[in-house]
Amino acid sequence: xxxxxxxxxxxxxxxxxxxxxxxxxxxxxxxxxxxxxxxxxxxxxxxxxxxxxxxxxxxxxxxxxxxxxxxxxxxxxxxxxxxxxxxxxxxxxxxxxxxxxxxxxxxxxxxxxxxxxxxxxxxxxxxxxxxxxxxxxxxxxxxxxxxxxxxxxxxxxxxxxxxxxxxxxxxxxxxxxxxxxxxxxxxxxxxxxxxxxxxxxxxxxxxxxxxxxxxxxxxxxxxxxxxxxxxxxxxxxxxxxxxxxxxxxxxxxxxxxxxxxxxxxxxxxxxxxxxxx
Amino acid sequence: xxxxxxxxxxxxxxxxxxxxxxxxxxxxxxxxxxxxxxxxxxxxxxxxxxxxxxxxxxxxxxxxxxxxxxxxxxxxxxxxxxxxxxxxxxxxxxxxxxxxxxxxxxxxxxxxxxxxxxxxxxxxxxxxxxxxxxxxxxxxxxxxxxxxxxxxxxxxxxxxxxxxxxxxxxxxxxxxxxxxxxxxxxxxxxxxxxxxxxxxxxxxxxxxxxxxxxxxxxxxxxxxxxxxxxxxxxxxxxxxxxxxxxxxxxxxxxxxxxxxxxxxxxxxxxxxxxxxxxxxxxxxxxxxxxxxxxxxxxxxxxxxxxxxxxxxxxxxxxxxxxxxxxxxxxxxxxxxxxxxxxxxxxxxxxxxxxxxxxxxxxxxxxxxxxxxxxxxxxxxxxxxxxxxxxxxxxx
Numbered sequence: 235x236x237x238x239x240x241x242x243x244x245x246x247x248x249x250x251x252x253x254x255x256x257x258x259x260x261x262x263x264x265x266x267x268x269x270x271x272x273x274x275x276x277x278x279x280x281x282x283x284x285x286x287x288x289x290x291x292x293x294x295x296x297x298x299x300x301x302x303x304x305x306x307x308x309x310x311x312x313x314x315x316x317x318x319x320x321x322x323x324x325x326x327x328x329x330x331x332x333x334x335x336x337x338x339x340x341x342x343x344x345x346x347x348x349x350x351x352x353x354x355x356x357x358x359x360x361x362x363x364x365x366x367x368x369x370x371x372x373x374x375x376x377x378x379x380x381x382x383x384x385x386x387x388x389x390x391x392x393x394x395x396x397x398x399x400x401x402x403x404x405x406x407x408x409x410x411x412x413x414x415x416x417x418x419x420x421x422x423x424x425x426x427x428x429x430x431x432x433x434x435x436x437x438x439x440x441x442x443x444x445x446x447x448x449x450x451x452x453x454x455x456x457x458x459x460x461x462x463x464x465x466x467x468x469x470x471x472x473x474x475x476x477x478x479x480x481x482x483x484x485x486x487x488x489x490x491x492x493x494x495x496x497x498x499x500x501x502x503x504x505x506x507x508x509x510x511x
Numbered sequence: 512x513x514x515x516x517x518x519x520x521x522x523x524x525x526x527x528x529x530x531x532x533x534x535x536x537x538x539x540x541x542x543x544x545x546x547x548x549x550x551x552x553x554x555x556x557x558x559x560x561x562x563x564x565x566x567x568x569x570x571x572x573x574x575x576x577x578x579x580x581x582x583x584x585x586x587x588x589x590x591x592x593x594x595x596x597x598x599x600x601x602x603x604x605x606x607x608x609x610x611x612x613x614x615x616x617x618x619x620x621x622x623x624x625x626x627x628x629x630x631x632x633x634x635x636x637x638x639x640x641x642x643x644x645x646x647x648x649x650x651x652x653x654x655x656x657x658x659x660x661x662x663x664x665x666x667x668x669x670x671x672x673x674x675x676x677x678x679x680x681x682x683x684x685x686x687x688x689x690x691x692x693x694x695x696x697x698x699x700x701x702x703x704x705x706x707x708x709x710x711x712x713x714x715x716x717x718x719x720x721x722x723x724x725x726x727x728x729x730x731x732x733x734x735x736x737x738x739x740x741x742x743x744x745x746x747x748x749x750x751x752x753x754x755x756x757x758x759x760x761x762x763x764x765x766x767x768x769x770x771x772x773x774x775x776x777x778x779x780x781x782x783x784x785x786x787x788x789x790x791x792x793x794x795x796x797x798x799x800x801x802x803x804x805x806x807x808x809x810x811x812x813x814x815x816x817x818x819x820x821x822x823x824x825x826x827x828x829x830x831x832x833x834x835x836x837x838x839x840x841x842x843x844x845x846x847x848x849x850x851x852x853x854x855x856x857x858x859x860x861x862x863x864x865x866x867x868x869x870x871x872x873x874x875x876x877x878x879x880x881x882x883x884x885x886x887x888x889x890x891x892x893x894x895x896x897x898x899x900x901x902x903x904x905x906x
Contacts, residue, residue, distance in 0.1 A: 372527075
């Protein structure tokens with residue numbers, strides 16, 4: 235256990251600098267976004283009201299009140315989210331390949347550590363998982379801060395204050411990133427953890443069998459997705475809604491656990507018997 | 512601290528997500544409870560009553576389901592509870608009692624018939640070919656409640672090539688026969704955009720599993736700016752064996768600049784036994800009436816006259832309006848529903864600080880059976896809320 239924790243801390247340290255940059259980038263971009271968007275809205279209001287002699291009510295009727303929605307649809311808000319998402323996705327591969335392809339083939343030392351090789355694998359998976367959760371939590375904590383900045387910038391008469399749930403509902407991808415109940419949190423992020431393990435298994439296939447491994451890896455991912463979707467597909471096309479929603483969720487959870495177990499078992503085998511340095 | 516990075520990245524997200532969920536809980540608990548207080552009559556009268564609507568204030572709109580002793584907000588519901596939720600209480604009850612039989616059946620109460628001995632399901636299944644509706648099949652499933660055995664069978668819709676689409680609206684059962692009222696569409700690809708739409712009745716003899724009758728009850732004329740839809744009301748009088756249906760067409764016409772004008776057309780009573788159609792002639796001023804209930808020899812309509820809302824009663828035997836009851840107390844916009852010979856009404860909407868009167872009365876005698884008050888609990892604390900009722904349901 236202590237070896238595993240040491241390895242997780244070690245893996246986190248390796249990416250920490252870049253991760254902190256990502257956090258700062260998100261905060262700066264989004265807060266700047268609130269300021270820029272608020273200023274441009276108020277600028278528009280001033281122009282319409284003083285130059286074009288529009289009344290406040292007319293202006294609001296024509297342009298709408300300023301709300302978080304103005305921000306969430308802009309590059310200031312979506313840009314950092316997309317960039318961090320892409321960076322974490324990229325790092326999911328880099329976390330393995332840097333050890334093989336970097337200087338001094340670091341993987342040689344990692345796999346020679348006197349501990350179960352699975353600890354290296356699980357530590358890498360945990361690192362990715364914690365970093366994703368960390369970024370989502372950052373975004374969740376940023377919402378109220380951005381709301382306060384918005385309240386400083388835009389007078390109350392021009393503002394439509396959304397609470398945190400309404401803010402989340404104004405985002406299209408919200409249901410998955412910010413699950414509304416703890417049960418959904420465990421379901422979605424459990425599925426996320428499973429996906430990390432599936433992709434790691436595919437990477438180990440490639441590391442074990444090189445070119446042939448890429449093909450096996452792709453087939454493995456397809457097989458995992460297929461297994462997970464199987465209950466929904468069978469129910470939809472062959473059983474015509476025979477299962478009640480709660481049963482379908484239950485069976486899908488079992489399939490998810492099966493895919494997770496299969497990935498852990500396969501990775502264990504590949505790491506111990508097949509992987510070459 | 513050796514593992515500080517790991518600790519920070521674990522503890523901070525856990526704290527943020529926990530705060531988020533606790534905050535959501537607290538926000539949901541601020542939504543006002545709605546209570547029904549007795550004033551007069553037996554509370555049993557409203558035991559099965561369910562009000563669907565939403566509660567809103569300046570900040571929030573929340574869907575709500577109100578039962579006599581509980582207020583259910585979707586925000587407060589856990590994920591698994593939401594998964595089990597069915598919007599029609601009738602279907603929810605059927606699933607509770609006959610979980611196996613209800614599998615794979617559409618969640619529409621209109622497609623089920625139930626009495627003490629049987630539960631029957633009827634539908635028309637549409638099969639697609641190249642994303643176009645291709646064939647239509649009548650599906651019937653009968654559950655014998657005593658033996659808990661079910662029998663299902665299918666019958667192809669005759670002359671299915673003449674239809675572009677067939678949609679089952681409602682099922683009826685009378686003396687061993689199941690009748691499925693369905694809306695059929697032809698010529699959907701007509702160049703002028705006109706469609707031929709009919710209300711068809713398919714009658715199936717359950718013992719022989721055969722289609723014994725098929726007829727067109729109504730034909731809808733769809734013109735520019737006009738849209739017709741069928742309505743069907745069964746005679747809710749059990750002594751008459753649910754044998755008669757009131758059928759007709761609601762013609763919605765878009766007129767500028769007033770907006771939509773709705774009129775009743777082709778109003779008739781159809782007898783499931785004799786297959787006869789008997790036209791009902793209403794007075795001219797009832798053209799815009801909204802048919803709401805049929806029991807015994809009485810038809811009930813919601814009338815909007817001189818800016819007031821009232822209930823009109825029409826006797827089909829005498830062909831005359833009954834003027835026994837006065838519905839003066841009925842406010843414009845009130846929600847109302849009829850069930851088992853009773854009228855349920857609630858003033859709508861209901862604002863914070865005020866209350867709505869909930870009335871139950873006998874449709875035939877006009878006698879008041881129950882009167883209660885609907886209001887927000889702890890009204891003083893919860894300012895600015897309004898309850899808007901979408902519908903009242905009594906299974």
